[in-house]
Amino acid sequence: MEQKRSDIIANQIEELIFDGTFSDGERLDEVQLSERFAVSRTPIREALLRLAQSGLVEHFPRRGVFVRQPGPIELLEMFEVMAELEATCARFAAARISDAAIQELNDTNKRCNAAVEAKDADRYYLENERFHAILYKESGNSFLEQECLRLQRRLQPFRRTQLRLRGRLKQSMHEHEEIVAALEDGDSQAAADAIRDHVAVQGEKFHHLMARLKTAAE
């Protein structure tokens, strides 16, 4: 399945929003964007339409599209839902998971650990995402898997800042191991609780997220 030009543009605009080039509330001008990407307005409009659907921008008919970063409350809500979805994945997976998948989770954790040692943040993020992605898949529910991936993608830029917390990496790795242990035991309740706590924004994580939102607002 090849990508359309407008899909590529949508991803690039998304990136520009995430990296702060376009800030919250800013209007995205169709002609400006078409000049920037050296295409006509048509693919730009399609891209913006897609972003509006995903909730990253808001579309007001005849007025334009505006960047719409989630505020602190919405962000907490999204993390809460993510935690519940992942907990559901874990609950399902505890009954259905294969030995091969357990092994795969352990391998990913090892690579994760190696990345921590090497202080390779990008590699860590990648392996971390992979760990979660395996869990989604092992829920045995493809639709649930897709929904999780969608929300994970949406939360990605915020999740990354979460992990920058001092000492969070080792703690996070420990939680991963706990999750795998619960899955191995087939203890669905423990697995669900472990991942819920792992994903949820609480305690120190909460303050860090709030701090990051403040700096991002400037």
Next chain:
Amino acid sequence: MEQKRSDIIANQIEELIFDGTFSDGERLDEVQLSERFAVSRTPIREALLRLAQSGLVEHFPRRGVFVRQPGPIELLEMFEVMAELEATCARFAAARISDAAIQELNDTNKRCNAAVEAKDADRYYLENERFHAILYKESGNSFLEQECLRLQRRLQPFRRTQLRLRGRLKQSMHEHEEIVAALEDGDSQAAADAIRDHVAVQGEKFHHLMARLKTAAE
């Protein structure tokens, strides 16, 4: 927030898919649709793009868009996720719900019952959806609420056939009352379990859904 033309068209095409005018796997021709709706291809394309995002049609670049009704497995998966999402709503709501909302749920149930007595199916569906919508809202998590509404909307045509089951209506009403009772007690576990069972596709409901899929395939 007024609607764009392409939004209206998207909803109409959606309706045409639901009512069987366009069947599964069928290609949706842009020019044919533009003639049918007496507009140019532009708003048609925007509508199709939106439907592709929501998953109702599949878009293959340079080849067209095709109706993509969920198969039995995907449908079961979607109902499973819906059940979990609603269970989460109930769990949250059990702690947060207000007396006024409890009253609202009871009122809606009364109107639901009245619709059953009057054999007014449309009215029943409406009130039933309202019952669930109140629950989503009372979760206290707007993002969760929106996600639930989105999936509810997607499952709507299938949910309706679910309820046509003989005797299902009264059973369903009883379950509603059980849910409210659990919420009133603040028993989050009971509320979650009650709504999960209420939404889940199992037993008789499963066979009915399969039967409906077979007839729809013809």
Next chain:
DNA sequence: AATATCTATCTTGTATACAAAAATATTGAC
């Protein structure tokens, strides 16, 4: 000076035009 209204300009939404890729038909070879 402040506000209201009219006008000019800008921007979006829709229609049409064009280019490139895919599907289909046609012709020719075996």
Next chain:
DNA sequence: GTCAATATTTTTGTATACAAGATAGATATT
């Protein structure tokens, strides 16, 4: 008659043109 290669037609994707709504600025009025 079947298969392959090529030509034709369709159909999508993109660019441009045009129309109507929204914004902003200028002028007039109180």
